[in-house]
Amino acid sequence: MEPSTGRLEAFSDGVFAIAATLLVLEISVSSTDELGLGHALLHIWPQYLAYVTSFVTIGIIWMNHHHTVSLIARTDRTMLFINNLLLLTVAFLPFPTGLVGTYLQRDGEQAAALAYAGTLVVMAALHQVWWGYARVNRRLIADGTPDSALRAVDRAYVPGVPMYGAVFLLAFFSPLAAVVLTFAIAAFYLPSAALFDR
Amino acid sequence: MEPSTGRLEAFSDGVFAIAATLLVLEISVSSTDELGLGHALLHIWPQYLAYVTSFVTIGIIWMNHHHTVSLIARTDRTMLFINNLLLLTVAFLPFPTGLVGTYLQRDGEQAAALAYAGTLVVMAALHQVWWGYARVNRRLIADGTPDSALRAVDRAYVPGVPMYGAVFLLAFFSPLAAVVLTFAIAAFYLPSAALFDR
Amino acid sequence: MEPSTGRLEAFSDGVFAIAATLLVLEISVSSTDELGLGHALLHIWPQYLAYVTSFVTIGIIWMNHHHTVSLIARTDRTMLFINNLLLLTVAFLPFPTGLVGTYLQRDGEQAAALAYAGTLVVMAALHQVWWGYARVNRRLIADGTPDSALRAVDRAYVPGVPMYGAVFLLAFFSPLAAVVLTFAIAAFYLPSAALFDR
Amino acid sequence: MEPSTGRLEAFSDGVFAIAATLLVLEISVSSTDELGLGHALLHIWPQYLAYVTSFVTIGIIWMNHHHTVSLIARTDRTMLFINNLLLLTVAFLPFPTGLVGTYLQRDGEQAAALAYAGTLVVMAALHQVWWGYARVNRRLIADGTPDSALRAVDRAYVPGVPMYGAVFLLAFFSPLAAVVLTFAIAAFYLPSAALFDR
Numbered sequence: 197m198e199p200s201t202g203r204l205e206a207f208s209d210g211v212f213a214i215a216a217t218l219l220v221l222e223i224s225v226s227s228t229d230e231l232g233l234g235h236a237l238l239h240i241w242p243q244y245l246a247y248v249t250s251f252v253t254i255g256i257i258w259m260n261h262h263h264t265v266s267l268i269a270r271t272d273r274t275m276l277f278i279n280n281l282l283l284l285t286v287a288f289l290p291f292p293t294g295l296v297g298t299y300l301q302r303d304g305e306q307a308a309a310l311a312y313a314g315t316l317v318v319m320a321a322l323h324q325v326w327w328g329y330a331r332v333n334r335r336l337i338a339d340g341t342p343d344s345a346l347r348a349v350d351r352a353y354v355p356g357v358p359m360y361g362a363v364f365l366l367a368f369f370s371p372l373a374a375v376v377l378t379f380a381i382a383a384f385y386l387p388s389a390a391l392f393d394r
Numbered sequence: 395m396e397p398s399t400g401r402l403e404a405f406s407d408g409v410f411a412i413a414a415t416l417l418v419l420e421i422s423v424s425s426t427d428e429l430g431l432g433h434a435l436l437h438i439w440p441q442y443l444a445y446v447t448s449f450v451t452i453g454i455i456w457m458n459h460h461h462t463v464s465l466i467a468r469t470d471r472t473m474l475f476i477n478n479l480l481l482l483t484v485a486f487l488p489f490p491t492g493l494v495g496t497y498l499q500r501d502g503e504q505a506a507a508l509a510y511a512g513t514l515v516v517m518a519a520l521h522q523v524w525w526g527y528a529r530v531n532r533r534l535i536a537d538g539t540p541d542s543a544l545r546a547v548d549r550a551y552v553p554g555v556p557m558y559g560a561v562f563l564l565a566f567f568s569p570l571a572a573v574v575l576t577f578a579i580a581a582f583y584l585p586s587a588a589l590f591d592r
Numbered sequence: 593m594e595p596s597t598g599r600l601e602a603f604s605d606g607v608f609a610i611a612a613t614l615l616v617l618e619i620s621v622s623s624t625d626e627l628g629l630g631h632a633l634l635h636i637w638p639q640y641l642a643y644v645t646s647f648v649t650i651g652i653i654w655m656n657h658h659h660t661v662s663l664i665a666r667t668d669r670t671m672l673f674i675n676n677l678l679l680l681t682v683a684f685l686p687f688p689t690g691l692v693g694t695y696l697q698r699d700g701e702q703a704a705a706l707a708y709a710g711t712l713v714v715m716a717a718l719h720q721v722w723w724g725y726a727r728v729n730r731r732l733i734a735d736g737t738p739d740s741a742l743r744a745v746d747r748a749y750v751p752g753v754p755m756y757g758a759v760f761l762l763a764f765f766s767p768l769a770a771v772v773l774t775f776a777i778a779a780f781y782l783p784s785a786a787l788f789d790r
Numbered sequence: 791m792e793p794s795t796g797r798l799e800a801f802s803d804g805v806f807a808i809a810a811t812l813l814v815l816e817i818s819v820s821s822t823d824e825l826g827l828g829h830a831l832l833h834i835w836p837q838y839l840a841y842v843t844s845f846v847t848i849g850i851i852w853m854n855h856h857h858t859v860s861l862i863a864r865t866d867r868t869m870l871f872i873n874n875l876l877l878l879t880v881a882f883l884p885f886p887t888g889l890v891g892t893y894l895q896r897d898g899e900q901a902a903a904l905a906y907a908g909t910l911v912v913m914a915a916l917h918q919v920w921w922g923y924a925r926v927n928r929r930l931i932a933d934g935t936p937d938s939a940l941r942a943v944d945r946a947y948v949p950g951v952p953m954y955g956a957v958f959l960l961a962f963f964s965p966l967a968a969v970v971l972t973f974a975i976a977a978f979y980l981p982s983a984a985l986f987d988r
């Protein structure tokens with residue numbers, strides 16, 4: 197029996213939306229700041245930056261995931277397992293996001309940025325494995341899907357690991373620049389890659 | 395390729411419902427109150443006010459968003475990006491809601507109310523940009539949608555920024571009044587605006 | 593324009609499921625218990641009782657809500673506002689559940705149980721207002737719905753306020769008994785009331 | 791009246807996805823580690839292990855649940871109540887997962903692992919009761935479902951209690967081994983059991 201992709205999709209959609217919305221719980225402000233709450237709220241700007249970066253990243257990755265699932269007609273146990281690992285990585289993102297928000301511009305910022313970038317590298321790698329498994333010999337691809345649609349997804353997923361690998365390397369030199377680059381990837385690169393390829 | 399609005403809608407619905415339900419996690423009571431738990435539970439009334447205000451606001455905005463999406467037939471990468479920014483703001487609301495609940499009637503109440511009102515101003519502005527982008531030259535509007543339906547949405551979104559701007563200004567003078575006005579907008583103005591216009 | 597009940601339903605379903613699942617976040621154990629973790633885990637049994645009671649209650653109320661919505665064909669702004677208030681009360685339940693779990697069998701247990709029962713009374717009252725508004729003169733009821741189906745829902749909702757009112761009164765004498773009665777209502781009364789009436 | 795399984799399914803799907811995604815909130819790192827954040831992040835590896843184990847377990851159990859529901863045509867009050875108890879156990883999992891993550895390799899690890907395995911035993915037992923209730927005399931089974939499909943589900947659910955019972959016993963000797971065995975069950979046994987039986 198080869199189950200359809202319906203339940204894989206429902207579970208995935210839920211996890212993406214919940215993970216993005218949980219990000220806000222990582223934001224907190226210390227009420228003991230002697231300069232007052234207004235100052236404290238400005239002082240925690242790294243938390244806002246980390247929140248915005250992760251929210252936009254999850255939103256875009258969800259759209260790519262959702263688009264790709266629409267090309268897939270069936271699933272199997274290996275695919276479900278890979279998909280679970282991928283979702284596990286997405287749902288993990290609030291933790292390193294919280295680290296970046298807390299430690300950026302403070303002791304530990306390098307470790308926080310490396311944890312963040314490392315999670316994104318794993319996520320990109322799993323996304324590529326996930327797609328590669330479905331695509332090889334059109335194993336799980338819907339009949340009638342044109343090759344051009346498959347190649348468009350290929351082109352979208354191939355740069356993922358190198359791009360987030362570059363973020364990882366950058367984190368050694370400038371954790372802040374690494375986070376900004378992550379935001380730029382989500383804002384400028386990903387939206388144009390898979391969804392609107394011509 | 396122009397994706398339909400289905401996935402935009404599912405992701406948006408999830409984020410609205412989760413953000414509203416997470417608001418309760420911002421409520422807490424200090425068990426060290428020497429007058430007993432009963433007194434402490436009455437003492438934290440600003441937290442209840444903030445909770446109710448944000449819940450009703452998210453509920454109504456979600457309905458307006460959902461209604462407007464029903465007029466939109468297709469989406470593009472710019473629209474998805476604006477929608478992501480809008481959801482990001484909605485999902486952020488539990489944080490300033492928690493600030494208002496914690497700081498109202500205490501030191502820092504002005505900063506808390508300004509953060510709250512500022513978030514609502516940004517949300518209203520993004521909602522207007524979101525709608526404006528779809529509506530200009532009927533860029534993303536479903537064929538056959540009558541002009542009167544578009545004008546009804548216009549009338550509903552135009553007052554958003556001025557209204558929440560007024561809340562922002564009021565927060566300088568009376569943070570409590572600003573929160574009460576926010577509640578009144580959600581309870582009395584928004585329900586009548588877009589959904590039931592004739 | 594009279595919107596259909598679709599979006600009311602999707603938002604409601606989400607809030608019920610999320611509120612029930614968030615209950616677990618109210619459970620915590622103090623790691624400083626000198627008798628060891630095993631003892632501490634047994635010692636917090638009120639938290640398990642509160643968790644189970646609220647989870648079963650939300651689950652059953654959600655089913656009743658969902659069933660009733662199936663009899664409703666259209667909605668209006670008043671209905672949406674009442675529904676929002678009802679969901680607001682459901683989503684609030686994790687807070688008094690946490691109070692009961694923390695304070696039962698300790699100082700403050702009466703206040704905790706009263707807050708819990710009070711929330712349930714408000715929820716039952718709003719549920720009745722919600723149904724009454726839809727039902728009067730069959731204002732929002734689907735054509736062709738038999739009167740017997742409406743009377744079945746009447747019979748299910750009428751005892752809500754008295755029952756939870758009895759829980760409230762009982763909380764003055766025995767907070768523990770009040771929580772146990774709440775569990776019994778969810779386990780034995782509610783499932784038989786609206787859904788399977790003949 | 792015999793309600794269909796639609797609402798049971800929607801509520802269940804939501805609870806599984808939310809419970810899995812909430813697991814990340816149990817992960818935290820102490821910022822006071824004097825060896826720096828990088829060291830602290832490596833030191834909390836039991837939290838990652840617990841997170842991955844529970845996420846994969848919930849993901850697989852959700853797929854089995856979803857598959858089984860597809861064989862069920864109708865529901866009744868007993869079934870809804872059993873299903874609620876089952877979901878209650880799933881939604882509880884983040885708490886013992888947090889215990890395992892916090893206490894593994896420290897004082898209290900046995901109690902934590904027993905709480906974790908005990909929850910899984912209860913979940914497996916309820917899953918079997920849930921299935922048994924639907925299956926006896928094909929009480930709730932869709933007409934036309936072949937006996938082989940029922941026997942496949944039988945074979946998938948029967949080993950649940952013994953397997954998690956073995957995890958429970960193993961926790962007395964080696965809490966770490968118990969968690970690793972739990973992961974292995976989710977990764978290797980469960981995917982092959984119900985979904986792809988031939």
